[in-house]
């Protein structure tokens with residue numbers, strides 16, 4: 001059991017802090033956002049993530065997990081400090097490391113014993129070395145420290161399970177001492193025989209970007225296959241299934257849709273391209289995936305336009321705003337560009353999301369007309385577009401839905417509706433890669 005402080009209590013910091021407490025460590029999750037910490041201290045959970053409340057409650061009750069807005073004291077009391085603050089896209093696509101560096105400065109100032117400083121935030125290769133230099137320069141004591149890289153692979157929507165039962169744990173360490181401590185932090189996973197990849201810091205930092213970029217490429221690849229399938233009467237689901245049966249390919253991340261979004265793939269692919277450029281490496285494949293992804297929003301808009309050639313003054317109902325199901329995260333969600341495109345074409349947009357509507361209004365589109373239920377949203381609509389694969393939307397009653405619409409037009413950008421039913425109830429429909437089967 002180790003004494004841990006996780007700085008940054010967002011999607012990653014909160015889940016991994018609570019998860020490491022569940023492994024038996026003593027954890028303080030610290031954040032400069034006092035309202036978030038107040039909420040956590042009062043038993044609330046600031047984000048939507050299935051299973052997170054139970055995990056947090058269990059560990060708070062057991063006395064292994066606490067929350068603090070006093071980052072300095074939390075640093076001083078900890079032996080292992082995880083940095084889990086945001087690394088958003090900066091100018092030119094590079095990762096913005098301002099928050100990471102601010103935390104490193106706080107740690108330097110409060111280095112009152114040997115500490116491990118571990119980046120859990122996704123940071124470009126070279127960041128570990130940069131933090132080591134910064135802390136060495138700014139520390140006010142002679143205590144030693146080690147910088148470790150421990151990228152996080154959890155997925156929003158299944159983050160708790162992903163953290164507690166990961167496919168692998170990656171540790172970038174430069175000393176035996178740090179490796180020993182980190183193995184103890186993850187002892188529960190070691191004894192479960194979870195694969196551990198222990199490597200140097202630059203390799204660990206690169207593993208995260210390589211993994212995300214590869215998944216982004218897979219998504220863009222299948223989206224382009226879907227776009228051809230649409231034109232030639234092929235079924236992209238059958239294509240993806242048969243491809244996935246080849247063990248060299250694997251079936252995961254071969255689901256077509258409106259393109260990837262969220263707080264990771266868009267910024268991480270751009271940041272990788274930027275890092276490549278800094279080192280004279282031209283990431284042609286990743287760049288193509290980024291371009292195809294941007295275009296996929298237009299592909300969905302073109303499908304909408306096919307069903308509703310003149311949008312001006314017509315009502316379009318958007319079902320699903322989150323970038324994927326089971327999250328309230330709307331950062332870089334495809335819905336943003338698609339709603340913008342519809343409004344540019346003159347459409348009147350209404351939207352529904354079971355969880356993410358509030359965040360969409362709060363962070364991006366304060367004027368968006370959001371409704372409380374699907375039926376309220378689609379009332380007298382001329383076109384419905386499904387953008388998130390929420391279970392609730394998978395189960396839409398298409399017969400009843402049609403009675404509420406002004407025109408039976410649906411773009412199913414997630415391929416979650418039954419084509420047989422769409423045909424049976426007389427819809428004009430488009431989906432992604434199965435529109436003509």
Ligand SMILES: NC(=O)c1ccc[n+]([C@@H]2O[C@H](COP(=O)([O-])OP(=O)(O)OC[C@H]3O[C@@H](n4cnc5c(N)ncnc54)[C@H](O)[C@@H]3O)[C@@H](O)[C@H]2O)c1
Pocket residue numbers: 007008009010011012013030031032033036071084085086087099102103120121122123152153154155156263264
């Ligand atoms: N969200 C994901 O699914 C996911 C998955 C894997 C990796 N990551 C990476 O993890 C990192 C965090 O992502 P997130 O989605 O959890 O971000 P987030 O925006 O949800 O949370 C970041 C938190 O850091 C806090 N913070 C910012 N500056 C701070 C400071 N100086 N001191 C203390 N707290 C500070 C913010 O208040 C916020 O609560 C990013 O690098 C991201 O790329 C995210």
